[in-house]
Amino acid sequence: MNLLYALDLLGTAAFAASGALVGVRRQMDLFGVLVLGLVTAIGGGTLRDLLLGAIPPFSLQDETYLYISIGVALLTFVGHRRIEELAHPLLYLDAVGLATFVVIGTEKAMAFGSGFLGAVTLGVMTATAGGVLRDVLSNQVPLILQREIYASACFAGAALLYLLKLLHWPRPLAVLLAAALVIGLRLLAIRHNWALPRAGQPESSPQQD
Amino acid sequence: MNLLYALDLLGTAAFAASGALVGVRRQMDLFGVLVLGLVTAIGGGTLRDLLLGAIPPFSLQDETYLYISIGVALLTFVGHRRIEELAHPLLYLDAVGLATFVVIGTEKAMAFGSGFLGAVTLGVMTATAGGVLRDVLSNQVPLILQREIYASACFAGAALLYLLKLLHWPRPLAVLLAAALVIGLRLLAIRHNWALPRAGQPESSPQQD
Amino acid sequence: MNLLYALDLLGTAAFAASGALVGVRRQMDLFGVLVLGLVTAIGGGTLRDLLLGAIPPFSLQDETYLYISIGVALLTFVGHRRIEELAHPLLYLDAVGLATFVVIGTEKAMAFGSGFLGAVTLGVMTATAGGVLRDVLSNQVPLILQREIYASACFAGAALLYLLKLLHWPRPLAVLLAAALVIGLRLLAIRHNWALPRAGQPESSPQQD
Numbered sequence: 001m002n003l004l005y006a007l008d009l010l011g012t013a014a015f016a017a018s019g020a021l022v023g024v025r026r027q028m029d030l031f032g033v034l035v036l037g038l039v040t041a042i043g044g045g046t047l048r049d050l051l052l053g054a055i056p057p058f059s060l061q062d063e064t065y066l067y068i069s070i071g072v073a074l075l076t077f078v079g080h081r082r083i084e085e086l087a088h089p090l091l092y093l094d095a096v097g098l099a100t101f102v103v104i105g106t107e108k109a110m111a112f113g114s115g116f117l118g119a120v121t122l123g124v125m126t127a128t129a130g131g132v133l134r135d136v137l138s139n140q141v142p143l144i145l146q147r148e149i150y151a152s153a154c155f156a157g158a159a160l161l162y163l164l165k166l167l168h169w170p171r172p173l174a175v176l177l178a179a180a181l182v183i184g185l186r187l188l189a190i191r192h193n194w195a196l197p198r199a200g201q202p203e204s205s206p207q208q209d
Numbered sequence: 210m211n212l213l214y215a216l217d218l219l220g221t222a223a224f225a226a227s228g229a230l231v232g233v234r235r236q237m238d239l240f241g242v243l244v245l246g247l248v249t250a251i252g253g254g255t256l257r258d259l260l261l262g263a264i265p266p267f268s269l270q271d272e273t274y275l276y277i278s279i280g281v282a283l284l285t286f287v288g289h290r291r292i293e294e295l296a297h298p299l300l301y302l303d304a305v306g307l308a309t310f311v312v313i314g315t316e317k318a319m320a321f322g323s324g325f326l327g328a329v330t331l332g333v334m335t336a337t338a339g340g341v342l343r344d345v346l347s348n349q350v351p352l353i354l355q356r357e358i359y360a361s362a363c364f365a366g367a368a369l370l371y372l373l374k375l376l377h378w379p380r381p382l383a384v385l386l387a388a389a390l391v392i393g394l395r396l397l398a399i400r401h402n403w404a405l406p407r408a409g410q411p412e413s414s415p416q417q418d
Numbered sequence: 419m420n421l422l423y424a425l426d427l428l429g430t431a432a433f434a435a436s437g438a439l440v441g442v443r444r445q446m447d448l449f450g451v452l453v454l455g456l457v458t459a460i461g462g463g464t465l466r467d468l469l470l471g472a473i474p475p476f477s478l479q480d481e482t483y484l485y486i487s488i489g490v491a492l493l494t495f496v497g498h499r500r501i502e503e504l505a506h507p508l509l510y511l512d513a514v515g516l517a518t519f520v521v522i523g524t525e526k527a528m529a530f531g532s533g534f535l536g537a538v539t540l541g542v543m544t545a546t547a548g549g550v551l552r553d554v555l556s557n558q559v560p561l562i563l564q565r566e567i568y569a570s571a572c573f574a575g576a577a578l579l580y581l582l583k584l585l586h587w588p589r590p591l592a593v594l595l596a597a598a599l600v601i602g603l604r605l606l607a608i609r610h611n612w613a614l615p616r617a618g619q620p621e622s623s624p625q626q627d
Contacts, residue, residue, distance in 0.1 A: 031569040
């Protein structure tokens with residue numbers, strides 16, 4: 001499925017750009033920007049592969065991912081003003097990357113024998129752990145733990161994919177529906193500013209510094 | 210040794226509740242609370258298994274751990290007011306979990322061929338790394354690095370277990386004594402507010418925010 | 419190559435001392451100081467081994483590293499005033515450790531089949547990831563992401579080593595030249611206060627607290 005590989009590289013580039021931008025905004029130096037771009041782009045899948053025992057992880061087996069991540073982070077460092085202007089289109093690429101990472105992660109976990117909750121957890125982790133690492137390295141509480149429905153879109157897509165494959169739906173259709181669900185929920189969440197509930201909080205909006 | 214498995218699940222539940230509570234207190238959303246609960250409960254053992262090469266880690270091999278961690282975190286999210294009231298009894302469950310994790314971690318490392326310092330390090334890590342990850346994700350200096358004798362209780366138990374097994378004591382007795390040592394030290398530390406020394410500090414009590 | 423092993427142990431000791439000092443300065447308790455020393459000294463190589471699938475990692479296969487790291491951290495805890503006075507000579511030991519870690523990491527990655535970018539990334543990671551973990555555990559933005567040319571020296575050494583080995587230069591010469599490049603760049607950077615560029619920043623000098 002070469003389309004999935006192409007989308008994976010596209011998502012890697014989008015994630016690398018968003019990670020590198022965080023580094024630029026936090027006034028990191030060149031090395032810091034490269035590290036944040038790299039970690040955001042390949043951190044989730046690499047952690048998944050470590051947990052599955054798929055060693056060496058995809059990111060070391062096919063160095064294309066390293067070249068794209070570091071190359072895009074370098075371009076972002078040099079041309080960050082132009083990239084910032086692309087923030088809106090980047091959101092769409094980011095949603096495509098998110099869906100691709102969820103699909104790839106969930107399928108890989110299933111191929112390694114994970115059950116429902118294992119496959120879904122690893123699918124969500126593939127798409128989100130890179131951003132968590134980025135925020136930890138930037139010394140911030142990970143954004144995704146605080147006020148994004150980002151993870152729920154991943155969860156829904158991973159669960160749908162697991163169920164459709166369990167029911168032996170044709171793989172292209174299952175993948176397509178799961179990916180569409182992730183992208184759809186993500187874009188709706190952006191448009192309508194959805195957020196997950198917090199425990200027993202009045203609807204204030206805490207500021208993150 | 211089914212008792213050890215039962216205690217392990219009990220400890221997992223206690224750790225998941227304490228991790229989820231931190232997420233609630235830090236005003237994370239539902240996803241953040243689930244992640245903190247999960248990471249606190251299974252993070253230490255998962256890291257140990259990665260280091261030992263016991264892949265996939267226990268938490269993916271037996272998804273009971275995932276269901277318990279996420280289930281308890283979900284309950285904590287919904288009923289956190291009631292769980293907060295249980296904070297005191299939770300401390301006892303937490304001590305039991307701590308002892309169980311130390312015993313399991315130390316024994317597993319020995320089974321994989323670790324020597325004294327390796328087995329003790331992995332035993333302590335099994336019981337403590339989940340809490341360290343929880344605090345890193347909450348953007349705090351890990352509590353355990355600052356003012357708890359928590360880790361010393363783990364160290365003592367792991368060292369005792371290693372020595373007793375080296376001397377070929379019967380396994381149930383060795384496990385029981387090591388677990389009792391961890392629980393005893395932990396409860397004494399709570400009651401008497403023990404803390405480890407700091408380097409060259411007058412006995413002030415720095416506040417953590 | 420027993421010299422490389424001796425230098426590796428020396429570098430481990432230097433890194434453990436610098437990590438433990440951070441713990442002392444952050445007023446951690448004894449356990450925190452030991453953890454920071456250990457993580458700084460063996461974190462980078464352990465992460466590299468996990469990614470390469472070299473399991474168990476070097477630090478569990480040869481417990482000498484654990485004994486040195488924890489022993490030096492303990493000495494640092496007890497005698498931190500004296501160690502602080504050695505801060506200047508420690509910088510030289512640190513540079514030697516840096517070079518050794520880069521060489522060992524790059525060679526190990528090549529032995530496991532990594533290509534150029536993989537080998538260089540793992541070489542740099544071997545030397546730098548321990549310090550990143552130390553800073554994350556201290557709840558600080560990793561110093562190396564912000565204003566050090568530290569990582570560039572590692573990158574240059576790893577890239578040179580890769581190229582010389584590709585060209586079939588004799589191994590001792592290749593290793594020596596790569597190590598000399600790392601040490602030379604590092605000491606020059608200290609002397610001349612070099613730093614990497616930041617994206618679009620005027621040449622202010624942001625303070626890190």
